[in-house]
Amino acid sequence: MTSGLEGVVAAETVLSHVDGENGRLIIRGRELDDIAGKISFEEVCALLWEGLAEPDLPERDLREVLGTARVAVWPLAQKVFALCRETPALSLIEGLRLGLSALSDQDKLPHHLLVTAMVPVMTAGLIRIRQGLEPVAPDEALSHAADFLAMMTARPPKRLQAHALDTYLSAVCDHGLNASTFTARVIASTQAGMISSVIGGLCALKGPLHGGAPGPVLDMLDEIGDEKGIRPWLERQLDQGERLMGFGHRIYKVRDPRADVLKGAVRLLSGDDSNRIALAEKVEQVALEVLAERKPGRRLETNVEFYTALLLEALAIPREAFTPVFAIGRTAGWVAHVLEQEKVGRIIRPSSVYIGPEPLAA
Numbered sequence: 131m132t133s134g135l136e137g138v139v140a141a142e143t144v145l146s147h148v149d150g151e152n153g154r155l156i157i158r159g160r161e162l163d164d165i166a167g168k169i170s171f172e173e174v175c176a177l178l179w180e181g182l183a184e185p186d187l188p189e190r191d192l193r194e195v196l197g198t199a200r201v202a203v204w205p206l207a208q209k210v211f212a213l214c215r216e217t218p219a220l221s222l223i224e225g226l227r228l229g230l231s232a233l234s235d236q237d238k239l240p241h242h243l244l245v246t247a248m249v250p251v252m253t254a255g256l257i258r259i260r261q262g263l264e265p266v267a268p269d270e271a272l273s274h275a276a277d278f279l280a281m282m283t284a285r286p287p288k289r290l291q292a293h294a295l296d297t298y299l300s301a302v303c304d305h306g307l308n309a310s311t312f313t314a315r316v317i318a319s320t321q322a323g324m325i326s327s328v329i330g331g332l333c334a335l336k337g338p339l340h341g342g343a344p345g346p347v348l349d350m351l352d353e354i355g356d357e358k359g360i361r362p363w364l365e366r367q368l369d370q371g372e373r374l375m376g377f378g379h380r381i382y383k384v385r386d387p388r389a390d391v392l393k394g395a396v397r398l399l400s401g402d403d404s405n406r407i408a409l410a411e412k413v414e415q416v417a418l419e420v421l422a423e424r425k426p427g428r429r430l431e432t433n434v435e436f437y438t439a440l441l442l443e444a445l446a447i448p449r450e451a452f453t454p455v456f457a458i459g460r461t462a463g464w465v466a467h468v469l470e471q472e473k474v475g476r477i478i479r480p481s482s483v484y485i486g487p488e489p490l491a492a
């Protein structure tokens with residue numbers, strides 16, 4: 131038995147395949163390179179949900195329906211915003227968790243649309259509240275990515291910015307049976323419903339070993355400061371038994387294909403902040419050298435979080451919001467897996483090996 135269940139097959143899926151040895155990610159029969167930045171996030175949702183969600187909608191209609199759903203959840207989101215204002219100790223992801231928890235199983239709108247709409251509406255509003263600003267209502271005419279940026283900044287985003295975020299959302303839409311997706315499927319298998327399953331997925335994503343790495347990647351770049359500081363800083367971290375954030379992956383033993391997609395998108399956006407990208411590329415190069423020296427045979431490569439950090443920073447998204455923004459994209463996959471699991475109709479219930487003491491004989 132392995133404590134991390136590596137190699138254990140717990141589901142059959144038509145949704146995505148992570149080929150860790152060859153650095154490929156297949157989303158419902160399409161290579162990641164063919165979809166991220168090439169088709170819209172709504173089209174990716176349509177691809178993932180096809181034949182699973184009711185109603186089964188093409189991309190064009192889905193854009194409209196998701197816009198309507200964002201507007202539909204807005205009144206409820208405003209109530210949660212009021213509670214979050216009174217509870218400043220709540221982190222952004224805790225506020226998002228609260229927003230999803232406010233949704234009801236009795237709601238008439240299809241639940242997969244409700245959760246997909248609630249995540250960007252809550253995240254954008256919570257970012258503004260943190261900045262002492264009023265949340266901005268959704269605009270149903272915009273795409274999911276553009277509307278998130280518009281709700282966050284109170285102005286329409288530039289085309290390039292909306293395209294960069296759209297690329298990111300598609301790049302992280304689904305990724306095999308990662309911890310959050312597995313969590314969502316386990317909950318779905320009990321017939322607890324879409325909303326509870328997606329909340330469970332979000333709770334798993336909250337952990338720093340899963341969705342919480344990109345903020346620390348930027349902290350690392352800040353602390354390193356300049357090229358001279360790279361190697362000493364990285365070595366000191368490893369000497370102290372710390373992990374280098376943005377590196378290593380349970381499945382990928384070569385470079386995570388999402389890292390290159392995001393690197394391309396961030397380059398397009400970088401503009402006058404290209405020094406940041408240059409420093410990041412150098413840090414990546416030295417980190418891979420140091421990891422190979424210090425952890426020989428572990429095959430630790432760059433993961434998705436490294437360039438996620440730079441992309442989200444270039445879009446002026448605050449670090450605390452990185453995991454909630456990841457959730458905007460990943461909700462597409464959670465929803466699809468929940469729908470797929472519900473069709474299986476059998477509870478997921480593995481076994482454990484008892485290693486505790488035997489009861490004392492009478």
Ligand code: ACO
Nearest residue numbers: 339340341343373374375376377378379380428433434435
């Ligand atoms: N830095 C330094 N050492 C590392 C790193 C890292 N980033 N990742 C793994 N290792 C080392 C471990 O210390 C361990 O070494 P040891 O056997 O000498 O003790 C060995 O590699 C194997 O580590 P595991 O923890 O068994 O690897 P696992 O597959 O469980 O972990 C994980 C994968 C959690 C992503 C890990 O690589 C990590 O913590 N990375 C940093 C955090 C990060 O970037 N997370 C985002 C992942 S992407 C995503 O979830 C969307």
